Amino acid sequence: MSAESTSGVSGAEERWADGLGEETDFWRRWLAEKGGDWAFDYVWRTDPSSPLQPYLTDEIPSPGAVVRVLDVGSGPLTILGKTWGGRTVEITAVDPIADRYAELLAEAGVASLVPLVVGEAEKLSSLFPASRFDLVYAQNCLDHSHDPLRCIREMLAVVKPGCRVALVHAIDEGEAMQYAGLHQWNFREEDGRFVIWRDGLRVDVTDAVSAIADVRVESFPEHRYLSVVLTRHAPGSAPARWRRWMRRD
Ligand SMILES: C[S@@+](CC[C@H](N)C(=O)[O-])C[C@H]1O[C@@H](n2cnc3c(N)ncnc32)[C@H](O)[C@@H]1O
Numbered sequence: 001m002s003a004e005s006t007s008g009v010s011g012a013e014e015r016w017a018d019g020l021g022e023e024t025d026f027w028r029r030w031l032a033e034k035g036g037d038w039a040f041d042y043v044w045r046t047d048p049s050s051p052l053q054p055y056l057t058d059e060i061p062s063p064g065a066v067v068r069v070l071d072v073g074s075g076p077l078t079i080l081g082k083t084w085g086g087r088t089v090e091i092t093a094v095d096p097i098a099d100r101y102a103e104l105l106a107e108a109g110v111a112s113l114v115p116l117v118v119g120e121a122e123k124l125s126s127l128f129p130a131s132r133f134d135l136v137y138a139q140n141c142l143d144h145s146h147d148p149l150r151c152i153r154e155m156l157a158v159v160k161p162g163c164r165v166a167l168v169h170a171i172d173e174g175e176a177m178q179y180a181g182l183h184q185w186n187f188r189e190e191d192g193r194f195v196i197w198r199d200g201l202r203v204d205v206t207d208a209v210s211a212i213a214d215v216r217v218e219s220f221p222e223h224r225y226l227s228v229v230l231t232r233h234a235p236g237s238a239p240a241r242w243r244r245w246m247r248r249d
Contacts (some may be wrong), residue, residue: 005150006196006203012184016146019182023144024100027076031108045077048113052081052089059164059229060135066090070133071114072121072155073141076101078114080137094119094127095141121151128158135159139168144182148196149203152230156213162234165213171224174198187226189219194228214240 035042044050052069060067066088071078074093082089091114095101098116105112119127121142136159142148155165169187170176177183179198186197193206194217205228206215213230220226233239238246 004153004208005147006185006201013146015184016144016182019144020097022181024097024104027101028104028107031076031104031110041079042077044081045079046110046113048082050081050083052084056080056135056137056166057084059166061162061164063087063134067135068092068133070094070124070128070136070155070158072124072136072138072151073144074098074116075141076104076116077110077112079139080114082113092117092128092133094121094124096120121145121154122147124151124154125157130157131160133159134163136165137167138165140170142167143169143173143185143187146184148185148187149205149208152205152209153212156209156230156232159232161232162237163232165230165232167226167228167230169226169228171219171221171226176224187228189217189226192217194226210239 030036030038030042056069057063064087067084068090069080069092071080071091071093074095078091078093080091082091093114094117096119098118102112102116117127121138122145136155138151138155142151145151152165159165171188172186174183174186184198188195188197193204194215196203196205206217209215209230213232216229216231218227
């Protein structure tokens with residue numbers, strides 16, 4: 001296995017394909033119960049006036065009148081807020097089972113507020129033009145994928161140079177869920193670095209992507225979640241490692 005991908009784990013893709021059925025069942029119930037215990041979340045996701053979250057607008061440098069955002073592994077209804085002051089927020093949602101989600105939404109009589117595209121995060125560059133988006137977001141889904149490092153590389157390929165990929169995931173979800181269903185990977189922060197691991201495999205993502213992006217990691221162990229922001233290098237910009245060496249800090 002190279003640091004290009006995390007796909008060397010035997011059976012990862014087969015376990016992933018099996019797990020997608022459970023995901024559909026979860027969301028069918030969620031839609032039927034209008035969010036159930038998470039009713040506030042249902043209201044948020046179906047409200048066309050929900051504002052784009054400030055923790056995300058803060059990660060969009062030099063926004064224009066039109067801001068393009070990609071939600072990767074979005075589920076049936078993107079979590080992203082749809083408005084931002086006088087700007088137009090153009091959201092695209094992509095998910096490997098977006099076609100099943102479209103059927104669930106139709107059954108539930110709910111209209112999607114954004115285009116839902118069928119696709120895996122591992123293959124984003126075959127679905128979207130390079131350098132297309134002002135922000136690429138993924139929440140609670142890359143640890144459900146079959147090759148999370150490949151997903152991150154693909155997210156970096158479709159975000160504009162100088163712009164960011166933002167990830168929000170549970171810490172060590174594979175371990176917490178005992179590798180049930182799609183939960184095959186663990187994400188964590190180690191000494192300020194972003195690490196993906198599972199049995200017999202550990203990838204230092206900060207190092208693996210250092211030629212194309214700088215990585216900022218914040219870990220919130222008390223809430224068991226991790227925020228990772230990757231800034232794609234702009235042409236001519238020096239990677240953080242090189243800048244640190246020049247300053248000798
Ligand atoms: C727990 S849901 C999270 C949905 C949404 N991001 C949210 O936070 O509400 C996980 C999602 O990841 C998607 N997923 C699984 N494998 C994926 C992959 N390889 N690429 C992109 N999304 C994937 C599933 O289909 C599912 O919709």
